[in-house]
Amino acid sequence: xxxxxxxxxxxxxxxxxxxxxxxxxxxxxxxxxxxxxxxxxxxxxxxxxxxxxxxxxxxxxxxxxxxxxxxxxxxxxxxxxxxxxxxxxxxxxxxxxxxxxxxxxxxxxxxxxxxxxxxxxxxxxxxxxxxxxxxxxxxxxxxxxxxxxxxxxxxxxxxxxxxxxxxxxxxxxxxxxxxxxxxxxxxxxxxxxxxxxxxxxxxxxxxxxxxxxxxxxxxxxxxxxxxxxxxxxxxxxxxxxxxxxxxxxxxxxxxxxxxxxxxxxxxxxxxxxxxxxxxxxxxxxxxxxxxxxxxxxxxxxxxxxxxxxxxxxxxxxxxxxxxxxxxxxxxxxxxxxxxxxxxxxxxxxxxxxxxxxxxxxxxxxxxxxxxxxxxxxxxxxxx
Amino acid sequence: xxxxxxxxxxxxxxxxxxxxxxxxxxxxxxxxxxxxxxxxxxxxxxxxxxxxxxxxxxxxxxxxxxxxxxxxxxxxxxxxxxxxxxxxxxxxxxxxxxxxxxxxxxxxxxxxxxxxxxxxxxxxxxxxxxxxxxxxxxxxxxxxxxxxxxxxxx
Numbered sequence: 001x002x003x004x005x006x007x008x009x010x011x012x013x014x015x016x017x018x019x020x021x022x023x024x025x026x027x028x029x030x031x032x033x034x035x036x037x038x039x040x041x042x043x044x045x046x047x048x049x050x051x052x053x054x055x056x057x058x059x060x061x062x063x064x065x066x067x068x069x070x071x072x073x074x075x076x077x078x079x080x081x082x083x084x085x086x087x088x089x090x091x092x093x094x095x096x097x098x099x100x101x102x103x104x105x106x107x108x109x110x111x112x113x114x115x116x117x118x119x120x121x122x123x124x125x126x127x128x129x130x131x132x133x134x135x136x137x138x139x140x141x142x143x144x145x146x147x148x149x150x151x152x153x154x155x156x157x158x159x160x161x162x163x164x165x166x167x168x169x170x171x172x173x174x175x176x177x178x179x180x181x182x183x184x185x186x187x188x189x190x191x192x193x194x195x196x197x198x199x200x201x202x203x204x205x206x207x208x209x210x211x212x213x214x215x216x217x218x219x220x221x222x223x224x225x226x227x228x229x230x231x232x233x234x235x236x237x238x239x240x241x242x243x244x245x246x247x248x249x250x251x252x253x254x255x256x257x258x259x260x261x262x263x264x265x266x267x268x269x270x271x272x273x274x275x276x277x278x279x280x281x282x283x284x285x286x287x288x289x290x291x292x293x294x295x296x297x298x299x300x301x302x303x304x305x306x307x308x309x310x311x312x313x314x315x316x317x318x319x320x321x322x323x324x325x326x327x328x329x330x331x332x333x334x335x336x337x338x339x340x341x342x343x344x345x346x347x348x349x350x351x352x353x354x355x356x357x358x359x360x361x362x363x364x365x366x367x368x369x370x371x372x373x374x375x376x377x378x379x380x381x382x383x
Numbered sequence: 384x385x386x387x388x389x390x391x392x393x394x395x396x397x398x399x400x401x402x403x404x405x406x407x408x409x410x411x412x413x414x415x416x417x418x419x420x421x422x423x424x425x426x427x428x429x430x431x432x433x434x435x436x437x438x439x440x441x442x443x444x445x446x447x448x449x450x451x452x453x454x455x456x457x458x459x460x461x462x463x464x465x466x467x468x469x470x471x472x473x474x475x476x477x478x479x480x481x482x483x484x485x486x487x488x489x490x491x492x493x494x495x496x497x498x499x500x501x502x503x504x505x506x507x508x509x510x511x512x513x514x515x516x517x518x519x520x521x522x523x524x525x526x527x528x529x530x531x532x533x534x535x536x537x
Contacts, residue, residue, distance in 0.1 A: 133399040133409075134431055135491045137529055139469045139502060140477045141397075145461050149479055153457035156512045199474065202460035247437065254456070254479050254489045255430055 006274060008099035010227035010234035011091065011381070013042025013220030014346040019183050019337035022116040023214040030216035031060040031111035032068050038218040039069075043231040044105055051076035051103030051221075053090040055340060057083055060111050076103040080242075082250070084290055084371030085263065087341035088379040092240035094221040104222065110342040111216035131252045144209055144291060146251050147373060148201040151293035154260055155203060160311030162203065165292040166194045167314035169207045169334055172289060174320060176331025179357040183211050184335040208292040210333035217342040219349070235352045238365075239275040239380040243267030251374050263376040264301025264369065272303065275380050279303040282380075283363040284351050285325055286344035289332040294372045295319075302367060302378070321358055329358040344368050345379070352383040396468050398527050404432040407446050413528050415520045418446040419488055430488045451518035452535070453480040456489055458510050475502035476510055480532055495519075495531045509534060 015037025017023065017030045025033070039046050049071040052062040056079045066074055076097040080086030087110070094106030140146060154160055173189035176182035189207065197206040227234035243266035249255045253262060272278055279302060287298045296310025304325055305313045318324040330336045330347035337343050348366040350356040363383075370377040401409045404420075411418040420432040424441035435442055456479040463470045475493065482488045496504035498519035515535035520528045 131431060133401055133405050136397045137399050137523065138477050138491050138493050139396070139461060139465070139472075139475060140459070140491055141461065141465060141469065145459050145477065148459040148461075149457045149477070152459060153479075153512070156457070199460070199462040201462065202474065249431070252491075254491070257487055 004274075005095055005099055005237065005240060006276070007236045007238055007382070008224055009095040009221050010224050010236045011219050011345075011349050012222050012227045012230040012232065012234055013038040013040070013044065014218070014349050015039070015041055016181070016217040016343070016346060017215050019181065019213050019215040019339070020115065021183070021212065021214065023113070027111045027113055027216070028060045028064060028068070030214070031065055031109055031218070034111065034216035034218040035065065035069055035107055035109055038107065038220050041231065042220040042222070044220060044222070046070045047072045048105045049107050050074050051094055051097050051106035053078050053080070053093040053106065053108045055079060055083070055086045055090065055110060056081040057340070058110060065109070076106070080377070082371070082375040084288055084340045085374035085376040087288070087345060087370040087377065088240065088368055089242050089370065089377035091219060091221060091237060091345060091379055092242065092377060095237045095240055098221055098223055104226070106221040107218055108221065109216065109218035110340050112339050113214045114338060115212045115214040131250060135252055142201070143251060144204055145201045147291045147293060148204045149254065150259060150297075150373065151291075152203050154293060154297070157260065158308040158311060160296065162195070164296065164311035164314050165204075165208055166191060167319060168289070168292040168295045169194060171314075171319035172328045172332040172334040175329045175358045176335030179330045179336060182331040182336040183213060184331060204291060204293070207334075210290045210338040211335065213337040213339055215337050215339050217339055217346050219345055233353050233383060235349045235381050235383060237379060238382045239271050240378070241267040241270035241274075242375070242377045243270070244375040248375065253373055260297065261307070262297055262301060262372050263374065264298045264372045264378070267369075267376050267378045268302045271378050271380055277365060281365055282325065282367045283365050284329060284360040285327050285367040286329070286332070286348045286369070287327050287367075288341045288344060288369050288371045289328055289334045290338065290371060292334065295327065298369055298372045301372065302369065321360065326358075326360050329356050329360065341370050348379070348381050352381055396523055397466070398523055399529065404434060408432060411446060412520060412530060413526060415528065417449045417451050417518050417530055419449055419482070420444050421447045428485050428488055430490070449482055449484050452483040453490075453516055453532075454483070455479070455494070455510070455512055455514045455516060456481045457512060458494070460507060469502075472502045474507075476505065476507065478510070478532060480516055490530065492530055492532050495533065496537070497533070498531055505534070
């Protein structure tokens with residue numbers, strides 16, 4: 001067994017359902033469809049699956065999934081907390097399990113009817129006691145409000161403007177316009193549309209917010225040795241990290257000494273320590289984008305620029321194809337689909353297979369990140 | 384059942400749902416006092432409240448009265464879709480205040496023209512990071528008072 005996680009495992013199968021504001025099938029059915037598609041993509045029979053990893057917010061339980069798809073005896077299963085912060089960690093947990101011999105074929109998935117289902121923040125009766133008691137009575141109700149608070153402070157400290165946030169929204173939309181599977185495939189975005197759109201929580205407007213999507217995605221993880229026998233070019237898990245910074249307080253991160261240094265900084269330090277290359281050698285990145293300000297904050301955290309420079313980094317088409325760091329090449333949560341960031345993992349795999357609809361030429365390395373602001377996770381993938 | 388246990392008034396604003404650690408904050412607030420939990424051993428303040436001091440691991444704490452003064456650290460103006468009692472006042476402000484006594488202690492709140500005024504009662508042009516503010520209390524429901532913030536120089 002490997003003494004290190006580095007390149008010991010690979011993602012060999014990806015699957016997904018269509019993305020839409022409303023799909024008729026249940027979350028369980030969508031999950032099964034994505035998982036069966038991912039296993040077919042890998043060329044692995046469902047009876048070989050012996051590990052599962054998902055989010056604590058995932059409402060399709062592994063017992064139900066395993067029973068439905070016809071999995072074999074399962075010897076590893078885990079769930080990761082903190083919503084979109086857990087996306088990459090699901091793959092990381094499978095990589096740990098497979099590389100240490102706890103399992104051989106792992107499936108990670110996310111199925112969600114966020115487009116047609118309820119909005120979690122609307123529930124008035126079952127509040128989280130902490131930190132809800134410190135925020136909700138004052139009308140700080142939604143994730144958009146919580147991130148807008150950080151965004152305003154960030155703009156104040158570093159001179160970031162709405163044009164910088166527009167650069168982020170536009171890069172994601174332009175890639176979605178190249179991706180027939182994206183919800184915003186045929187919906188171009190202009191600066192005029194962005195600047196004239198309605199506010200959600202000032203300083204964030206409609207286009208600073210992710211989509212509301214029904215859909216499911218899945219990935220299959222096996223050992224590097226096994227990966228060579230699968231249908232597609234293996235995409236190796238080069239490094240993986242989770243990040244919960246000292247004294248962090250969840251998404252309402254106003255209570256640490258430095259709220260603009262979020263969990264991405266913690267995950268990044270671990271990630272780069274265990275990698276053979278650094279941020280300057282990342283060909284393409286899939287950065288969690290529930291809200292546009294998460295991109296400059298993550299660019300700083302993962303070391304693509306220095307503290308306070310993330311907004312300026314987006315200038316001059318840097319985030320577009322051909323730019324310094326093309327991001328979210330399927331459209332991301334802002335313009336492809338918002339499925340808690342799992343679509344960013346699948347797109348990372350497509351880039352390193354050379355099969356993206358917005359392919360970065362000769363891409364061999366890809367950073368995928370989970371939600372910034374919440375306890376997070378990240379993956380460095382390589383072909 | 385008291386309204387503080389229900390978590391909301393009927394069609395009114397959400398009420399704080401205290402946990403064991405946070406309960407003293409709301410008990411002091413009900414008396415019109417803004418207090419912050421501090422370690423009884425090393426005297427380090429901490430927020431949100433918690434059972435143990437992250438600096439010296441003491442389980443003994445005390446609630447130190449604050450000056451009730453601070454500065455706006457950041458602010459937002461939420462627009463609908465929002466829960467009905469908030470949508471009615473939207474766009475309103477929500478601010479984060481850093482306390483003058485210890486700027487590392489930050490509280491979420493609202494800037495209002497008077498303690499019982501609506502959440503949209505201050506001209507948005509007056510919202511400014513760094514603006515000095517002073518605490519006031521309003522009664523959201525019977526026995527439930529929450530801190531609000533007034534501009535120190537209105």
